[in-house]
Amino acid sequence: MTTQRAPGPARTAAPTGSQLTGSRPTVAGAVDLARPLRVADLRRVAAGVRVEVPAQVRDRVARGRGHLRTVLGDDDRPVYGATTGFGALVGFAGRDDEADQCDNTLAHLGAGHGPEIDPAVARATVLVRAWSLAQGVSGVSPRVVEGLAAMLATPFAPAMPRYGSVGASGDLIPLAYAAQSLRGRGWAYLDGERLPAGEALTRAGLSPLVLDGRDALALVNGTSLTTAALALALHGVRAAHRAAQSLSCLLVDVLGCDPGQFLHPRLISAYGHPGAVDVAARMRVLLDGAVPSGGRPLQEAYSIRCVPQLLGAAEDALRYVDGVVAADLRGVSDNPLFFPDEDLVLHGGNFFGQPAAFAADLLGTVAAQLGNLVERQLDLLVDPARNGGLPPMLAAGPGRQHGLQGVQLASTALVAEIRRNATPAGMQSLPTNLHNQDVVPFGTQAALRAVEQAELLRLLCGSLAVGLRQAVHVGARTPTAPGCAELLDRLVEVVPAIDPDRPLDADVVRAAELLDELTALPDES
Template sequence: MTSIDLATPLRVADLRRAADPVTVVVPAEVAERVKRGREFLQEALGDGRQIYGATTGFGALVGYAGRDDAVDQCDNTLAHLGAGFGPDLDPAVVRAAVLVRAWSLARGFSGVSPHVVDGLVAMLATNVAPAVPRYGSVGASGDLIPLAYAAQALRGRGFAYVDGTRVAADEALRRAGLAPLALDGRDALAMVNGTSLTTAALALALGRVRVAHRAAQALTCVLVDVLGSDPQFLDPRLLAAYGHPGAISVGRYMSCLLDGTVASGTRALQEPYSIRCAPQLLGAAEDALRYADGVVAADLASVSDNPVFFADDGQVIHGGNFFGQPAAFAADTVSAVCAQLANLVERQLDLLVDPARNGGLPPMLAAGPGKQHGLQGAQLAATAMAVQIRRDATPASMQSVPTNLHNQDVVPFGTQAALRALDQAELLLLICGTLAVGLRQAVHVGARRPTATGAADVLKAFDQIEPIDPDRPLDADIRRAAAVLETLDLA
């Protein structure tokens, strides 16, 4: 596996790789610009400049002097942010956030000590992950509270995961051969004053929704073929007349998977919308996800900090680059996409198990209706998950509540939006896995095998899942099917 180079742009794939120990390279030119940024900070402080967080208090208390000692100022920064609650975040998400923070600090615009970047890189080479509570960030001054827990763990305070076990942070560092990270006031503020958790969670969510989106296209094609539907709703002339780029792109892909299919001639002239309007729905999702792709790419290349140090210009500029509004809007968009994809796939599953609409296949695709129940329990769970996604789809990006003595008088809540989108993506993949199990079962109880090579190849990937005959618990099979969708080459 190749290393991650902090001189090159981060990719979503890099964040996924950071779940496990990974080599992150700090090239000489990166180390030099971080060193120059630190030297400029010292020069600015020597000139008696007022620098937020280095010479002042934090947030609404900026009008007061900070502590004289730089290490005390670090403690002052991090201690008051130890107010997070809720369950710990997935260590993979936290490690991705640490990678994003390392990349941002490595731009040299944050005035951090060079050893800070080195310390983050050293942690990523191990299997340590700070224990970070889920709740506490409003996403305005970056992810202050969550990133403070990460910084404290790297200092050997609080808790961390090592080898998958939650232990005291100093013990986790000791086991991994890591020294506690020394921070001064500017280092500590630079660690927390950014949107790295929001960006990481959104990027990971987007990657998983992309998998589910492509899976929904492929499974729709299998559904069309096993039912014997007429694929004319994918005619490129029809979608070109529709005019939306996403629909045209989705239609092209689905047409490739259904190339060679032969309609049974027994279906109605027009299928229900969950089939006939699939390219329009999935195409709109594609257009929305492309917008989110752009936001993630910009965020991964962003310096999210305050203040920002421009050594070449001799300027320290105070502003709001830690304000996570772009990610908040994008995460809400991804959430809406999740909800509508869940609606689509759950309705397709409902069509597949209904003998009034599935071409006369047994109810619930049961091999022996009454004595067996097929997909009945699995459909209930899929419906519950779809509704859970819908209930959680209320936009977070416009839920602003003034806080921090009205210093933060407008806030984006991007962290909540991004973490919620990641949760939804997990459920959406399970709904897709349920449909895949259903399609596998449909063939077992009498549906035809796909006549198109592409659709047949997709269905064949699930041959490892045994038919439901007799009934058995299906949770493990659905998880296995979802895992297949993640590894299936659906490009």
């Protein structure tokens, strides 16, 4: 591939006509393949960003490639996928011609089904794969890494099917479609438009990627889709977790609850869990200055009283997922691996995505319980028996108007969908491939489901935000804590009062977008 761009407007901010050379000036916000990947990198590259391939990266990739060539010159040293068949057919010789070996590798994996993966996830997958190959232990051609980087500087995204990967031997089938797309075969997306891959490459100013057998196998023999989806899902659930903290504080304040009881530092420190301690501390900051109404029960419902314990447990779980994602993003997922300095070719299981499978399942559980909390808080808020006497469904004129009734119904459906998708996948192993893959992790589907759960959870948070804004309109007190008052003011700016009734789907989305903005961490801006 080249980085020459076709004339005309482009979605990305990457300069046109640049070459992938070590002397190229660094572009602000670029992703450097010489440095560890971060979740923020995957989010930025989904929208298009320059990916730097420094000279040191090209040198180590070339050194690994040279070692492969040396090994292939020795008839006594077989190399899986380069001189042999694949999977259960490893005991048979591969094709003599390297181009034929590439075609054979990718052709037999063209067996995916289902809807296509979000192009943003597909682009993040390419970045993860590029970083792994850039470590120089996969034996690929330098042109492969440079070609992936060139693709990411354009709005091109490979079309990849949702179903086909078992998360072992890498995400073979979806990554094979990605590789074919980069070769100009199959389908691709350009600026969100689905096109024949060859046409998309031409429009993007790219030339088809040329691969041999080892290149092709290295592109598919890793869990880069699983890792990318897990990382993006983690970001989404973390954002919702922060939003749930802020919304819980606003709920406490508008209802007049006493946070000095259930958030007291002595109480929380006695609980002993670090996540709860940290969540409670952040909530106390936002609720600083809150004045209890004096009219609430001594002990609030669990959806208020146990928020620091629930969100704290979620924080502890998310920190575990943080660690798995960080390890995946700095690890090499491939087989075999080549170590030139020791003259080693090692065949093993670094393409086995069990860590990500466990983490994705845990993330789905966290998303489900966060969804339960937010939905229950909304249910409490619209119920006059528990909301301090506010109108039912927060309707400005009950009977003639219906307020949050539709939103509350939709929230029930959203949380049910999140919970349905929280069934663990990482222990549902099924043997396949003539029992060569006799135990598999199924992390790919768990991670892709987590991406969807995170988006539904985001909409649940937007729904609660709309409810809190409406509660003040129909009689709830204005917040007494300055931090909560500021949050309400921002909500009022984007969500008009529901009086009279109107469709609220767009309001929920606007509220969710505002929460994204208000809870974003510095490296997410």
